[in-house]
Amino acid sequence: MIAEVVCVGTEILLGNIVNTNSAYLSEQCANLGLSLYYQTVVGDNDERMTEVIRTAVNRSDVVILSGGLGPTQDDLTKEITAEVMEKKLIEDAHSREQIQRHLENYVKTQPNRKITENNWKQAMIPEGAIVLDNKNGTAPGLIIEDSGKSVILLPGPPNELVPMFEHQVFPYLRKKQPEIIYSKVVKICGIGESMVATDIADLIAQQTNPTIAPYAKTGEVHLRITAQAKSEEEADQLIDPVVRKLQERFGRHIYTTDEHKTLEETVLELLRERGFTLTTVESCTGGALSARIVNIAGASDVFKQGFITYSNCAKEKYVEVEKSILETEGAVSSKCAAAMAKGGSLTTGSDVAVSITGIAGPDGGTPKKPVGTVFIGCCIKNHTVVKEFRFNGERNKIREQSVVSALILLRSCILENSK
Amino acid sequence: MIAEVVCVGTEILLGNIVNTNSAYLSEQCANLGLSLYYQTVVGDNDERMTEVIRTAVNRSDVVILSGGLGPTQDDLTKEITAEVMEKKLIEDAHSREQIQRHLENYVKTQPNRKITENNWKQAMIPEGAIVLDNKNGTAPGLIIEDSGKSVILLPGPPNELVPMFEHQVFPYLRKKQPEIIYSKVVKICGIGESMVATDIADLIAQQTNPTIAPYAKTGEVHLRITAQAKSEEEADQLIDPVVRKLQERFGRHIYTTDEHKTLEETVLELLRERGFTLTTVESCTGGALSARIVNIAGASDVFKQGFITYSNCAKEKYVEVEKSILETEGAVSSKCAAAMAKGGSLTTGSDVAVSITGIAGPDGGTPKKPVGTVFIGCCIKNHTVVKEFRFNGERNKIREQSVVSALILLRSCILENSK
Numbered sequence: 001m002i003a004e005v006v007c008v009g010t011e012i013l014l015g016n017i018v019n020t021n022s023a024y025l026s027e028q029c030a031n032l033g034l035s036l037y038y039q040t041v042v043g044d045n046d047e048r049m050t051e052v053i054r055t056a057v058n059r060s061d062v063v064i065l066s067g068g069l070g071p072t073q074d075d076l077t078k079e080i081t082a083e084v085m086e087k088k089l090i091e092d093a094h095s096r097e098q099i100q101r102h103l104e105n106y107v108k109t110q111p112n113r114k115i116t117e118n119n120w121k122q123a124m125i126p127e128g129a130i131v132l133d134n135k136n137g138t139a140p141g142l143i144i145e146d147s148g149k150s151v152i153l154l155p156g157p158p159n160e161l162v163p164m165f166e167h168q169v170f171p172y173l174r175k176k177q178p179e180i181i182y183s184k185v186v187k188i189c190g191i192g193e194s195m196v197a198t199d200i201a202d203l204i205a206q207q208t209n210p211t212i213a214p215y216a217k218t219g220e221v222h223l224r225i226t227a228q229a230k231s232e233e234e235a236d237q238l239i240d241p242v243v244r245k246l247q248e249r250f251g252r253h254i255y256t257t258d259e260h261k262t263l264e265e266t267v268l269e270l271l272r273e274r275g276f277t278l279t280t281v282e283s284c285t286g287g288a289l290s291a292r293i294v295n296i297a298g299a300s301d302v303f304k305q306g307f308i309t310y311s312n313c314a315k316e317k318y319v320e321v322e323k324s325i326l327e328t329e330g331a332v333s334s335k336c337a338a339a340m341a342k343g344g345s346l347t348t349g350s351d352v353a354v355s356i357t358g359i360a361g362p363d364g365g366t367p368k369k370p371v372g373t374v375f376i377g378c379c380i381k382n383h384t385v386v387k388e389f390r391f392n393g394e395r396n397k398i399r400e401q402s403v404v405s406a407l408i409l410l411r412s413c414i415l416e417n418s419k
Numbered sequence: 420m421i422a423e424v425v426c427v428g429t430e431i432l433l434g435n436i437v438n439t440n441s442a443y444l445s446e447q448c449a450n451l452g453l454s455l456y457y458q459t460v461v462g463d464n465d466e467r468m469t470e471v472i473r474t475a476v477n478r479s480d481v482v483i484l485s486g487g488l489g490p491t492q493d494d495l496t497k498e499i500t501a502e503v504m505e506k507k508l509i510e511d512a513h514s515r516e517q518i519q520r521h522l523e524n525y526v527k528t529q530p531n532r533k534i535t536e537n538n539w540k541q542a543m544i545p546e547g548a549i550v551l552d553n554k555n556g557t558a559p560g561l562i563i564e565d566s567g568k569s570v571i572l573l574p575g576p577p578n579e580l581v582p583m584f585e586h587q588v589f590p591y592l593r594k595k596q597p598e599i600i601y602s603k604v605v606k607i608c609g610i611g612e613s614m615v616a617t618d619i620a621d622l623i624a625q626q627t628n629p630t631i632a633p634y635a636k637t638g639e640v641h642l643r644i645t646a647q648a649k650s651e652e653e654a655d656q657l658i659d660p661v662v663r664k665l666q667e668r669f670g671r672h673i674y675t676t677d678e679h680k681t682l683e684e685t686v687l688e689l690l691r692e693r694g695f696t697l698t699t700v701e702s703c704t705g706g707a708l709s710a711r712i713v714n715i716a717g718a719s720d721v722f723k724q725g726f727i728t729y730s731n732c733a734k735e736k737y738v739e740v741e742k743s744i745l746e747t748e749g750a751v752s753s754k755c756a757a758a759m760a761k762g763g764s765l766t767t768g769s770d771v772a773v774s775i776t777g778i779a780g781p782d783g784g785t786p787k788k789p790v791g792t793v794f795i796g797c798c799i800k801n802h803t804v805v806k807e808f809r810f811n812g813e814r815n816k817i818r819e820q821s822v823v824s825a826l827i828l829l830r831s832c833i834l835e836n837s838k
Contacts, residue, residue: 012445012458013455013457014445014449015444015446015448016446016632018438019438019442020437022434023431023434023438024434026431027434027435028434037432037464037467038459038460038471039431039432039438039460040457041457041459042456042457045456052457193490194490194538195533197490213430215430215435216489224435285710285713286709286710286713286718286722286725287708287710290705291818294703294704294707294727294729295818297781303705303729304729304730305728305737306705306726306727307724307725307726308706308713308725308727310713310719310722311724313723318724318737362716363716372524390524392521392554392555392556393556394554396714397555399710399713399714
């Protein structure tokens, strides 16, 4: 079944709010196994809304509309949908009662408010529609069915839309859609998107069910394997052989197949398993690596402290980089990165220390060491490895790539050390 | 002029990511005075993309597309747009050179990577198109003009799209729009959104041209004053009196009226003007405050080092917090925050030190100190101030609010100190 999402609202078109309803509804459709081909946003305008709703009803089996169900004259979604679907609007006694109860509660605690006539507009429904109760607001939701198609009208505020969808729309759609969509993710680090794409071109060329889709993140590529099946077990049987094939091809570059696990979580786990503690010594990233590690709840058993040694002086004072290295090689050098990692490990007594030093720009580049030159060091049990990188992009992008590359180097050093 | 935004990407249709590009592009169109009537999202599918792009080009003067410019076979935006607009694709020598440079830098330091043939697909452009250089990735942007219409193709990743729009597309569209929309921003910190809204309710009630719109950010409220006028001078004459009124009302809470200046930049400037150096001592934020400071180019003359004292032991060892404070008051306490700031200043010899210690959750809260309890300290020239906060939200949100509140406290302490 083909679905589509239409959101109505001028504040979305003005960019005042990010359209999280679309993301939520689309994710739910994906979980239900509906094929979602379009998302549209349109303003509260008679002509343009008519055009958009008519197009949607013609090309899709399920159209989910959100917004424009309020009590004001601007709110047109219900009226226009009824017109497009050729349904008369009639007053619904049950809805009127619900609205009355909701408003009476509200007015009781708000001495300046009273129930205004326009509120009853919300009790009008297209003839034959299924009414969806709204526990968190006055606008009821509606499902209008005609010729095998379902048009679902939901209120715009996410705190009304989400529970209404979850408790009333999801079960309704579940019954219409016997097949489910189920997916798994294979997360790869240390190989570029186009190389991954080349390596799986044959699998993608053959694919029908399941399908494989690559998503590039900074320093990572995620491959999503999606199957359509009658049950989760059947989906697993389709997906698992593909996951195994990917594991054969990408080996250690796969850091997880867990949907919710991040690269930094995997690294923390590896450290925890080995009883290792970690120290960070950051220059150009200024704490961004540590911040990412600390964002994982429970990092404190592995991560005890970090240094932001931004000046040369701080590199000498806190992690014992020798003055001679700074004078002859400079702060952005392989030797300095090595000394920072080693010093970080020694002065703190940590098993592992990772260091980052580089030129994030926009100034400070030289022909030999252009902006984007970054050295990353990792010291494990007194054994130090340094890698040199040349990143492209603006200051922020260079720092972001540095942080991810540090996590990737850290991961590979831990795995190497455990061999 | 009528504009419309089309985003291409299966991950948006699957609800895996929230469509922030649409919100950004729509806000920019509003700033430019373009009327935006539609936002559409479509997947990487030949037939559906052709339909969507054709419809958009027919009904709008400016169509902004994002996504689908990558090197893989899935990426179809450029090819289909060229077909719809009846333009041949030719190789662009400049783009090929840019891509080659970008990739060579990348491949040099990555032994596992090589340039694959599919990368050159990104150097193909529709004949006569304006090429937009991409400093943060390989896919160039494109502007295709025909019969007074402009179709603008931008890469999907926000860190590539945003700078490309700002530096190349905004000036291009600015020239096409004769009545200009001009706006200024008044950035306020340290007052909540609803209080700001109450304080300007009378101004908003009267507004026609210019208009005032509040935007809430974490810890900040930005008021955008927008005028429609024939020239920048005329716009200034409309806007400036409103800015003066806001300055009278919000006084020192306004930290800048410069569109591009951030709170951390303002704080760094204040420090630099006074010849002050800064040290950070972070616990629950784990380096996020320092990372935000270091993100400002040229921070090194003010910021020399920072400490991430995540464990109690690190607080004692690196910034000399007394054991007795940790034992009797705990690490999340006013006394500990004060000791961290004072110790950070003393051990480094910095004029100013700022400290953050708190409970970011999800665990670790107690009835007396629930999750969200954060103490922030600021020590200037041996005089220490501590503020206690109770933040709501998840771990990440608590840490973000902590970072902004530290910057706000730092700012107010510096201003207070200079009186």
